[in-house]
Amino acid sequence: MKNHVLRPLWVVLGAIALLLLVRYFMVPADFGVHGESFKLSFHRLSNVDDWRNFTVKYKGNTLCIECHEENVEAHANSAHAIIQCENCHGPAENHPDNPESLALDTSRELCLRCHADLPYPSSTARNQIPPIDPNKHNPGSACVQCHNPHNPELEVG
Template sequence: MPQHIKRLISAFAVVILLFLVMQQVLTPKSFGKSGHYRADAIPENKLKELHYAGSAMCTKCHEDMQTDKAVGFHAQLQCEVCHGPGLKHARYADRFKGKDLPDSLLLHKPDQRQDCAVCHQLNAARIKIVFDTINQSMIHQVNTLKHNPIDKKTKEVLRCIECHNPHQP
């Protein structure tokens, strides 16, 4: 065999050996046990703390809000989209019925203009759907710089929820 072929073969052998050694060292122990993934990832993820309760749980104590919301434009929104993760609140709020909730159980109340603008601010990049002859966004957008009614007395820009009920806008 010519010399240069021998050198090439030994170079390949070294690379393959290195690959096999690295594979042994670097592959996590549980890899491949139940498929082409790390089996330990499942119990590890199960141990993670939960943060969201889901709207069904909120409805158990706040049926009036759900009834309100179910017939309006916001029917499809989950409570926690606006109020933030609420599992702790949902589990323990009952103990404080009629009293003030401790800070740790209070939820976000998205009552500022920018809270609504997250979804409703005019944004040229949002997907449009064509509907009759009008090009319309999936979520009705308003230019919050123009749709900003001012209180005649105080001269302040009104917050959205002073005109729109957030649960039934």
């Protein structure tokens, strides 16, 4: 074959060899088809464990009851029992070590998530919750000044 044909051929072959070499060192050993099909399961296997080992931050009421038994039980017998502790108190993470205390949300906006009056037909689930008009019902003051969030039937004394 003529030289002017061979020379670019060597360049192309060299490029392919370089690509394979780079690929050999760059692609992790556990990269491949891990599952039913090439189409959906072509990935780095250890990434599944990366996601499995992600930190859990919301620990649930079962953690709270270990120390705050009184509060959890009072709350469990109230109309607010369906609300998880961490919805208002914030995620426990590694409490009591880190954070030592949780950032409790006592804002008016928190209560209004459910209790703000929306003028919707009764088929909307929202209408089964006692509504208030935030612009007329003591605007500016915090709900917890009068209402006990752990037991909304009680007023704060």
